[in-house]
Amino acid sequence: xxxxxxxxxxxxxxxxxxxxxxxxxxxxxxxxxxxxxxxxxxxxxxxxxxxxxxxxxxxxxxxxxxxxxxxxxxxxxxxxxxxxxxxxxxxxxxxxxxxxxxxxxxxxxxxxxxxxxxxxxxxxxxxxxxxxxxxxxxxx
Amino acid sequence: xxxxxxxxxxxxxxxxxxxxxxxxxxxxxxxxxxxxxxxxxxxxxxxxxxxxxxxxxxxxxxxxxxxxxxxxxxxxxxxxxxxxxxxxxxxxxxxxxxxxxxxxxxxxxxxxxxxxxxxxxxxxxxxxxxxxxxxxxxxxxxxxxxxxxxxxxxxxxxxxxxxxxxxxxxxxxxxxxxxxxxxxxxxxxxxxxxxxxxxxxxxxxxxxxxxxxxxx
Numbered sequence: 287x288x289x290x291x292x293x294x295x296x297x298x299x300x301x302x303x304x305x306x307x308x309x310x311x312x313x314x315x316x317x318x319x320x321x322x323x324x325x326x327x328x329x330x331x332x333x334x335x336x337x338x339x340x341x342x343x344x345x346x347x348x349x350x351x352x353x354x355x356x357x358x359x360x361x362x363x364x365x366x367x368x369x370x371x372x373x374x375x376x377x378x379x380x381x382x383x384x385x386x387x388x389x390x391x392x393x394x395x396x397x398x399x400x401x402x403x404x405x406x407x408x409x410x411x412x413x414x415x416x417x418x419x420x421x422x423x424x425x426x
Numbered sequence: 427x428x429x430x431x432x433x434x435x436x437x438x439x440x441x442x443x444x445x446x447x448x449x450x451x452x453x454x455x456x457x458x459x460x461x462x463x464x465x466x467x468x469x470x471x472x473x474x475x476x477x478x479x480x481x482x483x484x485x486x487x488x489x490x491x492x493x494x495x496x497x498x499x500x501x502x503x504x505x506x507x508x509x510x511x512x513x514x515x516x517x518x519x520x521x522x523x524x525x526x527x528x529x530x531x532x533x534x535x536x537x538x539x540x541x542x543x544x545x546x547x548x549x550x551x552x553x554x555x556x557x558x559x560x561x562x563x564x565x566x567x568x569x570x571x572x573x574x575x576x577x578x579x580x581x582x583x584x585x586x587x588x589x590x591x592x593x594x595x596x597x598x599x600x601x602x603x604x605x606x607x608x609x610x611x612x613x614x615x616x617x618x619x620x621x622x623x624x625x626x627x628x629x630x631x632x633x634x635x636x637x638x639x640x641x642x
Contacts, residue, residue, distance in 0.1 A: 380600055387595035393572035407577045410591035
């Protein structure tokens with residue numbers, strides 16, 4: 287995404303990604319082992335697409351706040367934003383190679399990881415598993 | 427379930443590598459053509475445990491899997507003073523040749539995965555006459571980095587968890603859970619900075635894309 291372009295406008299594809307991400311608190315609450323693995327993690331993250339990202343507040347492994355943007359003067363530690371195509375591919379029950387992993391997506395340029403990366407890297411498997419939770423859901 | 431003892435035998439070999447005393451752990455099973463197996467970056471020869479008990483393979487091959495220095499049950503060199511570990515092409519090559527010579531292997535087959543799949547290319551380029559075959563698994567002459575390896579060895583990041591979490595992306599999501607956990611467990615156990623130091627070879631020192639034929 288060229289930095290000088292006007293910010294993209296959220297369309298149906300971006301809205302769909304945001305609506306899937308909005309289910310993460312519920313999905314995470316159903317996975318107490320994953321919550322336990324994040325018990326030392328508290329972070330604010332921006333997750334979604336370039337045009338429409340969701341602010342996640344995690345405290346001790348649990349999502350305590352989720353807001354769909356834009357939020358005025360919001361702070362976040364790190365942002366992970368991918369194309370709607372990338373999220374769709376990533377959330378397939380059995381994703382294709384190269385679309386199966388958060389860092390496979392950044393590697394192919396379909397996602398961007400920005401900001402203060404320490405909480406992301408220090409809890410990498412937690413974040414990989416958290417953002418893959420929608421894979422287990424039945425297709426609507 | 428009745429107890430089973432697998433046919434794998436593990437031993438320690440003391441030898442010099444590049445003039446420095448080393449104690450190398452290796453496992454073997456089978457008889458026949460020597461098949462030396464090289465583990466990946468940040469892991470150890472436990473990766474070969476299924477091959478070591480494969481009846482079809484061990485009927486024809488003496489399968490040998492050793493731990494590189496700093497990995498598994500092979501210590502760092504006796505005279506190591508705690509310097510940052512970095513695998514180089516020169517040392518990796520010397521280690522393989524020293525272990526093969528110390529075990530008295532006659533023109534072994536060497537098979538390696540990942541960094542092991544890279545070094546067999548170097549062995550083919552520089553020492554082909556010493557080996558009867560060289561096999562690369564998940565091999566590449568060059569790997570474009572996609573993350574900063576500094577994260578792998580810092581006091582504020584659990585190196586084992588970080589290494590395993592990064593490697594988890596190299597596994598298909600449908601790997602059987604027990605195999606996935608076992609593989610990642612080995613990465614979690616690797617020594618501080620060892621995976622990072624191995625990747626120095628893979629991404630920097632051992633890059634071969636200027637030496638291998640174009641289009642290959």
